[in-house]
Amino acid sequence: MLRRLYPRNLPASAIVGTLGIMFVLKALSGGLALYIHPRYTTLVLICGLLLVVAGLLLLALPPLPLSGPMLVLPAIVLVLALLVPARPLGANLVPNKGLAPGGSNALIARWQAERPSDTRVWTLLEWTAAIRQQGAASLVGKPVSLKGFIYRDETLGPDEVYVARYVVTCCTADGTALSLRVKAPGAASFSTDQWVQVDGVFALVEIDGQQIPRVDGTLTPIETPRSPYLYP
Amino acid sequence: MTTIPSASAARRRFGLFLAPVVLLLLWLASGAFVPSRLGQRSMQLQGLVTTFLGIFIEALPFLLAGVAASIAIQRWVTSDLLSKIVGRSSIGGAVRGSLLGLLFPVCECGAIPASRRLLRKGAPVPLGIAFALAAPVVNPIVLLSTMVAFDDWRWAAGRVGLTILIAVLVALIVGAGIRRESLLAPAALLPSQGDDEHNGEQHDDHGHVHDSQCRHSPAPANSWRSLLAQGAVEFFEMSQYLILGGLLAATMQTFLPQSLLLNLTAEGSLGLFGPLAGVLVLMAVAVLLSVCSTIDAFLALAFLGLFHPGAVMAFLVFGPMIDIKSTLMLTSTFRKGAIVAMVVLAAQFSLLAGLAVYVLMR
Numbered sequence: 001m002l003r004r005l006y007p008r009n010l011p012a013s014a015i016v017g018t019l020g021i022m023f024v025l026k027a028l029s030g031g032l033a034l035y036i037h038p039r040y041t042t043l044v045l046i047c048g049l050l051l052v053v054a055g056l057l058l059l060a061l062p063p064l065p066l067s068g069p070m071l072v073l074p075a076i077v078l079v080l081a082l083l084v085p086a087r088p089l090g091a092n093l094v095p096n097k098g099l100a101p102g103g104s105n106a107l108i109a110r111w112q113a114e115r116p117s118d119t120r121v122w123t124l125l126e127w128t129a130a131i132r133q134q135g136a137a138s139l140v141g142k143p144v145s146l147k148g149f150i151y152r153d154e155t156l157g158p159d160e161v162y163v164a165r166y167v168v169t170c171c172t173a174d175g176t177a178l179s180l181r182v183k184a185p186g187a188a189s190f191s192t193d194q195w196v197q198v199d200g201v202f203a204l205v206e207i208d209g210q211q212i213p214r215v216d217g218t219l220t221p222i223e224t225p226r227s228p229y230l231y232p
Numbered sequence: 233m234t235t236i237p238s239a240s241a242a243r244r245r246f247g248l249f250l251a252p253v254v255l256l257l258l259w260l261a262s263g264a265f266v267p268s269r270l271g272q273r274s275m276q277l278q279g280l281v282t283t284f285l286g287i288f289i290e291a292l293p294f295l296l297a298g299v300a301a302s303i304a305i306q307r308w309v310t311s312d313l314l315s316k317i318v319g320r321s322s323i324g325g326a327v328r329g330s331l332l333g334l335l336f337p338v339c340e341c342g343a344i345p346a347s348r349r350l351l352r353k354g355a356p357v358p359l360g361i362a363f364a365l366a367a368p369v370v371n372p373i374v375l376l377s378t379m380v381a382f383d384d385w386r387w388a389a390g391r392v393g394l395t396i397l398i399a400v401l402v403a404l405i406v407g408a409g410i411r412r413e414s415l416l417a418p419a420a421l422l423p424s425q426g427d428d429e430h431n432g433e434q435h436d437d438h439g440h441v442h443d444s445q446c447r448h449s450p451a452p453a454n455s456w457r458s459l460l461a462q463g464a465v466e467f468f469e470m471s472q473y474l475i476l477g478g479l480l481a482a483t484m485q486t487f488l489p490q491s492l493l494l495n496l497t498a499e500g501s502l503g504l505f506g507p508l509a510g511v512l513v514l515m516a517v518a519v520l521l522s523v524c525s526t527i528d529a530f531l532a533l534a535f536l537g538l539f540h541p542g543a544v545m546a547f548l549v550f551g552p553m554i555d556i557k558s559t560l561m562l563t564s565t566f567r568k569g570a571i572v573a574m575v576v577l578a579a580q581f582s583l584l585a586g587l588a589v590y591v592l593m594r
Contacts, residue, residue, distance in 0.1 A: 012464065012468065016464075019292075034282060035285050035286040035289050035290075036286055036289055040290065040293075046293070047293040047296055050296060051296075054460075054464070058464055060457070061457055062457075062461065064461055064464055065465060066465065066468050068247070069472050070468040070471075070472050073471070073475040074471055074475065076254070076475070077285075077288060077475055079258065080261070080281050080284070080285065081285060083261070083262045084258075084261045084262055084277070085262070085263055086278075086281075086282055086285075087275060087278035087279055087281075087282055090275065090279060092272070092275060092276055093486065096485065170290060171287060172282055172283045172285075172287075173283055173287050173482070173522070174521070175283075
């Protein structure tokens with residue numbers, strides 16, 4: 001019996017078990033917030049526990065006919081999860097994943113059904129929805145207080161940056177970046193991807209003959225939030 | 233799954249070539265001791281890994297569910313029962329296959345292992361093809377999420393109807409009247425002795441055909457161990473495709489700007505080809521994104537204002553049938569020729585469906 005236990009299924013068992021432990025730890029530590037919507041936490045936790053049990057059971061099985069790649073690829077996943085620091089989606093992907101300017105109103109309507117009347121608790125999600133749904137003009141002068149990371153493109157004026165944040169419907173693969181233009185003293189000194197707290201007032205300014213929403217106020221550097229995405 | 237010596241030698245050489253590249257990328261991605269000039273690259277790779285892990289963590293529970301469904305089929309659906317339910321005819325098989333997802337609510341990661349198990353049990357090939365293509369859409373979860381996302385039953389009905397139609401057509405064209413051996417990968421062929429011989433177990437499908445014998449078998453432990461072994465092999469086999477596909481999709485998302493594709497049609501410079509280009513672009517986006525069918529309806533909404541409804545419908549229909557990871561997974565079940573035919577036909581029919589919706593809704 002012992003000869004059948006060892007050593008053929010040991011790598012497979014170790015991989016499955018470690019994957020399971022990784023899932024459980026990520027689910028319990030809140031680390032999942034970097035990857036997927038919190039509504040899946042329980043699912044991932046159950047999946048992790050099942051994998052741990054399966055990993056142990058594998059030891060009791062006769063040798064499995066597994067090829068090299070079948071073992072190497074999951075091992076690579078573990079190495080990636082261990083070695084590569086988890087980096088929330090950031091400024092470099094905004095051009096790829098920015099909200100399409102033309103027509104995402106239906107999507108936003110799904111994300112955001114109702115908004116509290118106090119605009120100081122609004123996130124970028126509420127602001128984007130409000131600008132799309134009720135028009136930017138009705139929001140001029142309202143107080144703004146929100147978090148995001150710095151993003152830049154070539155259209156910005158002096159002391160201007162974009163403050164952006166991703167909305168994740170399901171997992172990072174579907175992340176969509178929302179952003180607002182912000183004018184603040186010393187904005188140029190903030191590095192791209194730095195997380196900031198924006199406090200100011202909503203305004204409409206004319207840039208190249210177009211009315212563009214902008215927040216005029218201040219930027220304060222903050223730590224990257226534990227849950228960097230907005231989950232509608 | 234059985235490796236021929238020459239193939240494994242070639243694979244080893246390939247691995248030797250690949251190892252330094254992988255190590256270099258890993259070093260860059262880890263961000264440790266990376267010169268600042270490469271800092272940007274290092275961040276890009278970290279973003280790539282995060283996107284990949286997002287896809288992987290999201291998909292793995294569903295892959296496990298698919299393996300569980302496959303094991304349940306192995307245990308409880310005997311070949312006799314199967315042939316009684318689905319018959320052996322191509323048309324009946326294809327139609328029933330396209331609807332089977334209502335019984336086994338699996339998305340693309342789960343549909344393929346379950347489909348292969350049905351084929352091993354002797355299900356007609358068109359049933360296997362139609363099930364693999366349609367099940368990711370024709371199931372209660374996706375139906376619900378599409379209704380919720382669009383807030384309109386016509387979108388859900390159109391999506392499911394077109395998917396069934398296309399799956400049945402592709403299944404019949406590819407699968408009807410052709411010998412199983414020329415369409416199916418060895419692992420999907422009857423009788424399924426491959427695994428069991430390797431497991432050193434005497435317990436093969438034959439035992440399950442005669443279910444009564446199975447129940448009175450003197451060593452019932454054999455049964456769960458054999459099932460578990462098969463499930464484990466299937467899990468490893470399918471996860472390698474999930475991992476490769478996820479890595480590819482994450483790479484494309486990181487380095488190929490989606491906005492580039494979207495701008496192509498947004499500029500309206502394409503004139504008469506606009507509608508066609510819209511459908512083609514969203515089909516390409518569907519392949520590129522490789523997101524799970526249970527949520528893709530929410531993403532599709534984002535395209536609704538930018539593209540005509542036909543293009544969005546093509547996204548909803550084609551994406552779940554064919555994307556990077558599912559195409560890789562199909563290689564576990566079908567031969568290359570069959571997969572190429574499935575991909576090309578599914579793409580053509582989805583394109584036609586998209587254009588038809590465009591004309592009807594104009």
